[in-house]
Amino acid sequence: xxxxxxxxxxxxxxxxxxxxxxxxxxxxxxxxxxxxxxxxxxxxxxxxxxxxxxxxxxxxxxxxxxxxxxxxxxxxxxxxxxxxxxxxxxxxxxxxxxxxxxxxxxxxxxxxxxxxxxxxxxxxx
Amino acid sequence: xxxxxxxxxxxxxxxxxxxxxxxxxxxxxxxxxxxxxxxxxxxxxxxxxxxxxxxxxxxxxxxxxxxxxxxxxxxxxxxxxxxxxxxxxxxxxxxxxxxxxxxxxxxxxxxxxxxxxxxxxxxxxxxxxxxxxxxxxxxxxxxxxxxxxxxxxxxxxxxxxxxxxxxxxxxxxxxxxxxxxxxxxxxxxxxxxxxxxx
Numbered sequence: 001x002x003x004x005x006x007x008x009x010x011x012x013x014x015x016x017x018x019x020x021x022x023x024x025x026x027x028x029x030x031x032x033x034x035x036x037x038x039x040x041x042x043x044x045x046x047x048x049x050x051x052x053x054x055x056x057x058x059x060x061x062x063x064x065x066x067x068x069x070x071x072x073x074x075x076x077x078x079x080x081x082x083x084x085x086x087x088x089x090x091x092x093x094x095x096x097x098x099x100x101x102x103x104x105x106x107x108x109x110x111x112x113x114x115x116x117x118x119x120x121x122x123x124x125x
Numbered sequence: 126x127x128x129x130x131x132x133x134x135x136x137x138x139x140x141x142x143x144x145x146x147x148x149x150x151x152x153x154x155x156x157x158x159x160x161x162x163x164x165x166x167x168x169x170x171x172x173x174x175x176x177x178x179x180x181x182x183x184x185x186x187x188x189x190x191x192x193x194x195x196x197x198x199x200x201x202x203x204x205x206x207x208x209x210x211x212x213x214x215x216x217x218x219x220x221x222x223x224x225x226x227x228x229x230x231x232x233x234x235x236x237x238x239x240x241x242x243x244x245x246x247x248x249x250x251x252x253x254x255x256x257x258x259x260x261x262x263x264x265x266x267x268x269x270x271x272x273x274x275x276x277x278x279x280x281x282x283x284x285x286x287x288x289x290x291x292x293x294x295x296x297x298x299x300x301x302x303x304x305x306x307x308x309x310x311x312x313x314x315x316x317x318x319x320x321x322x323x
Binding site: 018019021022023024026027028029030031032038039040041043045047048051055056057058059060061062063064065071073076087088089090092094097098100104 | 132133134136137140249250251273288289292293301303304305306307313315316317318
């Protein structure tokens, strides 16, 4: 069971994680992640692309909450958080300060959100 | 998966800082001296030190890139009235384009090893693979519609419906090379929903 991050209002379910280029464990970057069931794909800050030397694996047409559409490259990353090691996650990069864990990651877990108590849980089995 | 041995780690907050923050601080410190010597010229500052000066900003940018390669540095005009500072970052300034437009072929020879990779077209290695993919798409649709294909050097080297599985399999076969894994779809590139409002 983890606590919601209360650094923003309203508080959100989130935690620190490490991002790697897929299969390359030697270089990583840590960041705050937010769980976002509104995002179908995971989003990382664009500065991580150069630092991790990510390779473009595909392109995807994205639409934001306001309907704005953009064509973005897709990268492959590994994520490490709370004892989980998730490999070959597809993600896009945009100008932002934290990682959004989209449904391509969240759907690998059983997730319980306890809003009134500002706690949540993520399990794989 | 093998145990991770992280040899280089960075806090993401460091990466998200303005890379020129330190250069601005150095510039402000150097300004009184710079005003005496280089008033109305442009200066380039890198790692807190004066990299060069020139009356022409493009010429100075070119010289600075020759010295330090394709990295962000501060390029600004020396004036008592503070100007809008000009950010010479790799994204906004492509020295190769200057070589191309001015036709100064000799300059290419004089590039430092660090900057030498700037010669020629600055194309992402994946672009040739995507061109091959688009050409093959009608044929791929017949065999792999709905799956992802791994393409390297213009050839299909694997296919799977799952991004992770295909990535693992292809990496095992080829290692860390710029292969692509587009989804074979009549509507490629497919659409994805991004973040909620924050």
